[in-house]
Amino acid sequence: MEPLPGSGGAARIADVAARAGVGVATVSRVLNGRANVRPATRDRVQEAIRALNYRPSSVARSLSLQRTMVVGAVLPWFTNPSAVQRVRGIVEGLSGSPYDLMVFDVESEDRQRRAFELFDRGDRADGLLVVSTLPPDAEVERIRSAGLPCILVDGVHPSLPSIAVDDAGGGETATRHLIELGHRRIAHIGDTPPEFRFDWSRDRTRGYERALERVGIEVRPEYVREGTRLLHVARGIATELLTLPDRPTAIFAASDTQAFGTLEAARALGIRVPEELSVIGFDDIEVASHVGLTTIRQPLFESGRRGAELLLRALSGRRVDVRTELLPLELIVRATTGPAPRT
Template identity: 75%
Template sequence: MLVVEPLPDAAARSATSPARIADVAARAGVGVATVSRVLNGRAGVRPSTRERVTEAIEALNYRPSSLARGLSLQRTMVVAALLPWFTSPSAVQRVRGIVDGLSDSGYDLMVFDLESQDRQRRAFELFDRGDRADGLLVVSTLPPAPEVERLHAAEIPCVLIDAVHSCFPSIAVDDVAGGEIATRHLLELGHRRVALIGDPPPEFRFDWSRDRTLGYERALAAAGIEVRDEYVREGTRLPQVARAIAAELLSLPERPTAVFAASDTQAIGVLEAARTLGIDVPGDLSVIGFDDIEVAAYVGLTTVRQPLVESGRRGARVLLDVLARHAVEPLRELLPLDLVVRSTTGPAPS
């Protein structure tokens, strides 16, 4: 059976389906072009007319199509976030902040996972044309030098989060200071045999791991303690890899009494290794991480907190300022770090 029903009028449509721009125009007694000018913030509309259009938008709960608005403005109305370790806890928290920062902007978010150098190259080639996204948020990595030139040539706004480059606004933390904070905490507890589990040489950038290692070395030097090569180990951010590395460290003839892990996920791997070997934490071994991901509080992990969510939120808002052609100062913004003492660190064993 074929049933044909009449098209609903504007009043009926408002109750059954989203309002259209034509409905707003009809209610305000203006043309569609006038409504469009109001929506896009353009001049040439009388205040009284603008007020009528705004009232009609509110009364009809009108939500403009991001696609249609993008076409009218010659924009995609999309922001792209490029980041490695997309499913890692710290990356998830940064993306949460980005989403919050863009929530009232009218921009949609596209996330691209840089799981390898090849995907990194492809991602920048994809987005440096400017027809996929109006701006880029590059997280925990740096654009390769050729891409920096192309992004500038194409005038594509780009903001870095957890990375620093002289050509782009950057939101970061002082990782050298963070490494010093973590190591100094262990030294103040009386530890002298302090190990470090960092990351391998950078696949993308990952200067933060190198800088945290530098902070570790500086804190030891300030205390008059030499860095022991056998106490400095490298691995990925995966906790199972950190667990295997920690098991080797904790099996040394003169094992460390404390471990600074360059990330909380690595620190959790150290805790698992200590539990497997029957080593008491913090009685026989102190462990400190970096990041303060959500699970850190549940396992009682002492850590250096960086504002992961706020870094994403701040990066998104800086990018919105750039997209709006507002002046952005300073070009490099450092967010604060805090030592969070929980139950995995304690005095060095006698």
């Protein structure tokens, strides 16, 4: 009811103690639900807490306890529609635990550096989930020496536990699907990973090449392009591919977003899908099903959930092996792939 002490800031534990006529230790006990406090005392303290609208400083608490009860997630989620699903999985995996999640976006190398500066000492968060990006070796070293549990999701590092998929295998499956439909002129739009990012796309490209080689189809350099994951960039690349003298009858895009760009390019050129052109993506993000896109589904939600699970395991002091856990990929055939046109 009465105004807060010193209009300045929030009440501190000492204010509560003073008002309740007890020591700070007792207030702390009440705050933390310890049993050994006389009911009458407890009541008085709680009354003071209410009157002062008191809430303990989590920073002071963190410093004293040497833990924060928050888990940090570092990921490039702006440019990554699949990131949202992954974070959903993380939230799901963390639900029921006492940990809160704070997300830090890393779009540029500079932002990535700052993210790790913030987290790697382990005093902002008790554990770290690094998603779709790869920490520099120096950071990994610091994280380890700080004893900060860290799990990689959608990335691989020799000294960190990780959740990933077999990208090369997925790329191969996608390409084989096209081959089985009778396609021979199959192009590929890869994804340029930024320096600091895990190099998954190149693996998908490797799978593409492998599939072609297996059946003796020559890999034509003019059919293999690469660009950032942005839709309009992919549209530009697809337009080039589709105006080639000997244009491909099928395109494997390294991500659904790029597949959408490819579909737009085809539409703009009046090329019918799948009659004249088959398109397959990778990821199976939410909109893929609405658009009827054939794609390679990777368990995005599950990757986050499982990452959180491993992190909680590590946080509870149990052992987590430094190994890569591979999640299954699945070919989802929808409306954008069909038999190769007869020439």
